[in-house]
Amino acid sequence: MTKIPQTIRPCPCGSRRTLQACCGPLLAGRDQAETALALMRSRYTANVLKAADYLLQTWHPSTRPETLEFPPALRWIGLTICSVQAGDHGDSDGKVEFIASFRERGRPGKLHETSRFVREQGRWLYLDGELH
Numbered sequence: 599m600t601k602i603p604q605t606i607r608p609c610p611c612g613s614r615r616t617l618q619a620c621c622g623p624l625l626a627g628r629d630q631a632e633t634a635l636a637l638m639r640s641r642y643t644a645n646v647l648k649a650a651d652y653l654l655q656t657w658h659p660s661t662r663p664e665t666l667e668f669p670p671a672l673r674w675i676g677l678t679i680c681s682v683q684a685g686d687h688g689d690s691d692g693k694v695e696f697i698a699s700f701r702e703r704g705r706p707g708k709l710h711e712t713s714r715f716v717r718e719q720g721r722w723l724y725l726d727g728e729l730h
Contacts, residue, residue, distance in 0.1 A: 610646040611639035612677045625652045630722070634685025634692030634715035637722040639677070642698060646674045658716060658723040672702045691716045695730075 609620035616622075621643040623629040624636070631637035637656060644652040650666040657663075676699040685692015695712040710730040715722050 609639075610643045610674065610677070613639065617643070625649050630720075631656075632687065632722075634689075634713075634717075634722055635679065635682050635694055637715060637724065638679075638694040638696065638713055641724060642674070642677045642696070645698075656722070656724055658718075658725045661726050669702065672700055674698060674700050685715055685722070689717065691725075692722075 607617045609615055609617045609622070611621055613620045621640040624631055624640040625644055625647065631640055641653060641656060643649075644656075645668075648668045650668070653666055654662060678697045678699075680695040680697060681693075682695075683693040685694065692715045693712055694715070696710075698709040698711075700707050700709065711727040712730065713727040714725040716725050717723070
């Protein structure tokens with residue numbers, strides 16, 4: 599299999615931009631998410647790339663687990679944003695409803711969640727989510 603260079607690899611979040619121009623700088627710690635939606639997209643990308651450190655760093659300390667494990671047979675295959683409530687530049691909280699599609703052991707599945715985000719000290723953090 600040919601490895602696609604990061605500069606032209608599509609971002610897993612579905613933004614239609616390259617990973618380098620989209621979520622890559624966030625995951626590398628060179629930038630911070632400006633909105634709750636941007637953080638949600640980057641966290642999805644982090645799950646695709648199995649970037650546990652990023653997921654833990656962007657999780658609110660009050661709800662953050664000590665460790666994360668990625669099921670080896672699970673492969674994320676798509677993200678659909680259903681709705682966004684607040685979570686913009688002037689907001690202190692926001693919600694993003696999404697559907698993340700996956701395959702696990704050859705079977706398709708979907709994670710439908712409304713995630714809650716808070717902004718503390720100018721930084722967006724994932725607080726928790728409600729499954730649908």
